Amino acid sequence: MNTRLQQFLDNMVPRIADLHKRSNDAYWKATTTGNPADEERYADLRSQLLKLYADREAFADLKEMRESGQVTEPLLARQLDVLYTQFAEQQIDEADIEELVRRETEIEGRFTMYRATIDGEKVSDNEIHDILANVTDSEKRRAAWEASKQIGPEVAGKVVELVKFRNQIASKLGYANYYEMSLEFQEIDxxxxxxxxxxxxxxxxxxxxxxxxxxxxxxxxxxxxxxxxxxxxxxxxxxxxxxxxxxxxxxxxxxxxxxxxxxxxxxxxxxxxxxQDILDRSDLYEREGKNQHAYCTDIDREGDVRILCNVxxxxxxxATMLHELxxxxxxxxxxxxxxxxxxxxxxxxxxxxxxxxxxxxxxxxxxxxxxxxxxxxxxxxxxxxxxxxxxxxxxxxxxxxxxxxxxxxxxxxxxxxxxxxxxxxxxxxxxxxxxxxxxxxxxxxxxxxxxxxxxxxxxxxxxxxxxxxxxxxxxxxxxxxxxxxxxxxxxxxxxxxxxxxxxxxxxxxxxxxxxxxxxxxxxxxxxxxx
CATH class of the missing domain: 1.10.1370.30 (Neurolysin; domain 3)
Known part of the structure; x- marks a missing residue:
């Protein structure tokens, strides 16, 4: 069974690694530019990756090998557990995968491009935080706080529909809802x-x-x-x-x-x-069209690690730089x-x-x-x-x-x-x-x-x-x-x-x-x- 699993991994892992790298790179470009074409490319590549995990024949092979108890080499056994979980979570229809990615990418895009307004003037998240950190006038503070919530009505309906859609997916896999399914796949009771x-x-x-x-x-x-x-x-x-x-x-x-x-x-x-190599690859300063938040990404698991910030x-x-680094x-x-x-x-x-x-x-x-x-x-x-x-x-x-x-x-x-x-x-x-x-x-x-x-x-x-x-x-x-x-x-x-x-x-x-x-x-x- 060890040999069978190794052959499975030799065939499957390069395909996963390729899509992992290309989808991460597309996400990086989408969040650093706000370009709709990059968002579409990311959505397409992420869909391809999830569809690969959704392969029912491959999952059946993984399940059979896992349930056999005959994978005895420790690193192989651990890879089997990791890959089994990734496949199990995605045993959903291709159409559902495409729809899930489309909805998530649309919401992400709204947040990336959205700029709140105060008195008709666009403001960034940093500017809102500056007001809340420094201004003492309650009415000006209230205006800034309310501006921070303006994105809510723009996306709330879409988030609720996405929650329902995630629940439908979880139900097809035998779970009460998406929250409980996700905790199980995260190995959290x-x-x-x-x-x-x-x-x-x-x-x-x-x-x-x-x-x-x-x-x-x-x-x-x-x-x-x-x-x-x-x-x-x-x-x-x-x-x-x-x-x-x-x-x-x-x-x-x-x-x-x-x-x-x-x-x-x-x-x-x-x-x-x-x-230093992380900093050299990173995008650290704010500009129009760029995601206003912060994150770290490991593009390829081969050393291409980057962070996005708006320093x-x-x-x-x-603190955020220390956190992301x-x-x-x-x-x-x-x-x-x-x-x-x-x-x-x-x-x-x-x-x-x-x-x-x-x-x-x-x-x-x-x-x-x-x-x-x-x-x-x-x-x-x-x-x-x-x-x-x-x-x-x-x-x-x-x-x-x-x-x-x-x-x-x-x-x-x-x-x-x-x-x-x-x-x-x-x-x-x-x-x-x-x-x-x-x-x-x-x-x-x-x-x-x-x-x-x-x-x-x-x-x-x-x-x-x-x-x-x-x-x-x-x-x-x-x-x-x-x-x-x-x-x-x-x-x-x-x-x-x-x-x-x-x-x-x-x-x-x-x-x-x-x-x-x-x-x-x-x-x-x-x-x-x-």
Missing amino acids: KQELFDVLGQLEAATRAPFAAMKAELDAELAARCGIAPDEMRPWHYADPFFQEAPASEAVDLNQFFAAQDVVALSKVYFDGVGLDI RPNEYWM GHGVYDKNYDEQLPWLLRGIAHILTTEAIAMLFGRLTKDADWLTKIAGVPAEQAQAVSSEVAKQLTRAMLIFVRWGLVMTHFERDMYQNPDQDLNTLWWDYVERFQMVKRVEGRNAPDWAAKIHLGTAPVYYQNYILGELCASQFLAAMERDLQLTSVTQDPRIGQWLTDKVFKPGARYQWNEMITQATGLPLTPKFFVEQFVTA
């Missing part, structure tokens, strides 16, 4: 996931409420209003998923005159992870001797963990001194406030993530329910932000992930847990006193996380790297009970 989320909700409820009361008082004073007048537009992010700049120390001041791209290289060089000299984009160094440092199928991440949550581990560093006083060049005395003076900012950021993000995970679960269970009200029910429950009186709009649809990255957000939360677990293991193994200028950090991550690729099931890899399966323990110790 739904009950275990929501048990963990429940533990996090309970552990963070009181600390978050206390932190938010303090934050609301600060922001209200800044805007000249009473704390009970706080509304969604008084926070520094349209979804209140990021911590606002501190009144005591504005981290943006440390980056306003800096080249955040150059700082990124200084940091990664210091921990023994070369990123400005501020703390947000500094975290994905990049993971993708770049797989063991080249691994078979192509295993030259990939162990799981979405593990690559998010690495990205988040690095993205947190802008709120580390030691990093600010050694990398951003903040004078040691100044960094030490603000160290407690910077640590407080990081704790705020983590609490805010976890509570925001609870909104997304619960809303998405419920949306797939019943896409015909009142989603506008459901969204604000969860915002009030988990983020403790008051809904806007009299507003009935699809604000949820302004979050791109719900249309284009379905059943993904739980991996951000699990990634934060895993980041804390990786950090605790490095501190234990290396007796770290600093997360900067220590090449052992890059070596530890390369040996224990990057090089194994997808050789092991994700929780097995985490256990081998840290000594324990994934647990909330280290995140809670770092940010809740510390």
